[in-house]
Amino acid sequence: MNILRNLKALFTPAAIDRSGYWVYIRCDDCGEKLRTRIDLDFDLSDQYNDTEDEINYFCRKTLIGSERCFSPIEVKLTFDEQRRLIDKKIQGGQFISEEEYQAE
Numbered sequence: 001m002n003i004l005r006n007l008k009a010l011f012t013p014a015a016i017d018r019s020g021y022w023v024y025i026r027c028d029d030c031g032e033k034l035r036t037r038i039d040l041d042f043d044l045s046d047q048y049n050d051t052e053d054e055i056n057y058f059c060r061k062t063l064i065g066s067e068r069c070f071s072p073i074e075v076k077l078t079f080d081e082q083r084r085l086i087d088k089k090i091q092g093g094q095f096i097s098e099e100e101y102q103a104e
């Protein structure tokens with residue numbers, strides 16, 4: 001029944017950008033808003049979770065603003081086997097929503 005399940009997955013909303021995940025952040029130092037696209041096919045590395053029977057995917061990115069300060073902001077994301085986001089951490093900034101990113 002895996003084929004049926006895979007077909008169904010193709011038609012979920014997540015299929016719109018199935019291979020990418022956008023992250024929106026604001027720099028703690030200067031307030032500059034940044035965004036980056038995580039490529040779920042290329043940017044993730046395998047990582048076994050605590051029980052070692054499932055694989056999670058891990059991604060670390062460092063962003064540096066271009067307008068005001070040049071403080072690095074480090075983003076760490078963990079995805080489950082289906083590449084759904086299950087944990088996110090940030091240093092040097094805050095996560096914001098896409099709406100907040102667009103608003104000015």
Ligand SMILES: [Zn+2]
Nearest residue numbers: 027030065069
């Ligand atoms: Zn900054």
